[in-house]
Amino acid sequence: MRPVRIVHLGIGNFARAHQAWYTMAVDAEREWGIAAFTGRRPDIAQALAPQQGLYTLIERDRARDRLEVIDVISSVHAGSEVDAFVEAVAAPDTTLVTLTVTEAGYRPGADPPRRLAEALVARHQRRSGSLAVVSCDNLQANGRLLRERVLAEAAQLDSGGAGWIASEVSFVSTSVDRITPRVSDEDRALVTGELGLRDEAPVVCEPFSDWVLCGEFPAGRPAWERAGARFVDEIEPWEARKLWLLNGGHCLLAYLGLERGHETVAVAGSDPELAAALERYWDLAARLLPGGERLELDVYRAALRERFANARIGYPLEQIAADGLEKLRNRVAPVIVAARAAGVEAGPALAVVEAWVRWLIYDPARAGSDQNGEALRAPLASGGADARRGLLELLEII
Secondary structure, eight states: OOEEEEEEESOHHHHHHTTTHHHHHHHHOOOOOEEEEEOOOOOHHHHHHTTOEEEEEEEEOOOEEEEEEOOEEEEOOOOOHEEEHHHHSSTTTOEEEEEEEOOGGTTTTTTTHHHHHHHHHHHHHTEEEEEEEOSSOOTTTTTHOOOOHHHHHHHHHHHHHHHHHHHHHHEEEEEEEEEEEOOOOHHHHHHHHSSSSSOOSEEEEOOOOOEEEEETTTTOOGGGGGGTEEEOOOOOHHIIIIEEEEEEEHHHHHHHHHHTTTOHHHHHHHSHHHHHHHHHHHHHHHHSSSGGGOOHHHHHHHHHHHHOOOTTTTOOOOHHHHHHHHHHHHHHHHHHHHOOOOOOHHHHHHHHHHHHHHHHHHHHHTTSSSHHHHHHHHHHHHHHHHHHHHHHHHOOOO
16 A cells, blocks of 8 residues: 555545556656545545455546556545544644635635645644645646645634645646546446456546646655656646536537537537537637747647547536536636737627526426536526626626
8 A cells, every 4th residue: 555645535436546656657666655634525436445445446448448447546534534534634744635626615615625735734733844735626726725724724723723834835727628528327337347346436538637736845755757747837728628628618518518418528529519619719719818839829729629529538518517507607707808808809708608598497406416506597587688787797797
């Protein structure tokens, strides 16, 4: 078993397909074990604990599957085990805390910042030394925002601890990119048939992966660059490329595709009308992206077309569509803001927001899948100017 040097909060499918995979890929010396904690639900911990943290990664391209057993998780815990989380973060051997949470997890007072603040204050009190906190999720400027939230929480617990966090803890911003759909019973049967093992927690992912990181690592880190990770001085262009093109493109296919009776990204992307709408949206977003040639936008868009066409991934549109307000605020609204600032027609991006509104107001059951859906549904259904202005304010467009 690898010694625990990384603590991860929010150990779901994506984290196990992404940063856990990167860590194992570069850790031939077996020096970097992960203490994994779930987010709101304990399901993954309950499945992984009897397997001693082992699971199968199913890398699925358009023609075949490649199976790999991942053994980098040294211990696994339910998120409710707060004392264990605090102990793990405060331990002197821990040099990294990574986390994967939803956009809602960054709100003031949300559980992840509060829990992390408590653990870092305990680390300060035990004089366990500096470390880095690495955000691995879809929020722009995730490291900077997490730092603000954690310092605010820590100030209420221990002013000295908050000061130590401000000077000794690095908050690393990242852009992460790998499509990881839900796992089916057929996927579990595949593992049994191929490996002769019963795995209750396999992970399915596409072959493509991308990880861009910006920040300091005062206590060291795995050599993730050997597996393709990129370390940069400026994260914003890479974040925007991924959020605007991949995630924004997913939102477009989800809301417009569901209207047309489609169920998955691959099916929606093969619809000629939606494919054309997607290209118009990408044209707009690419025109407005900062960063220039280093972003290799033509290469990235070509890769996205290939990824979206991978029907064997079967990424459900309903899964993408949930919690639309939070997602659109970070993935599509910035394109609209940038277009207006540049004096450019924002129609292809506004069409995504309008499709989300239709998706939300015409089906009460769907409104329940959005954290803000029930509150938004009636005002938006009125269609008045005040409702439209209120929506734009919620999306932080005005």
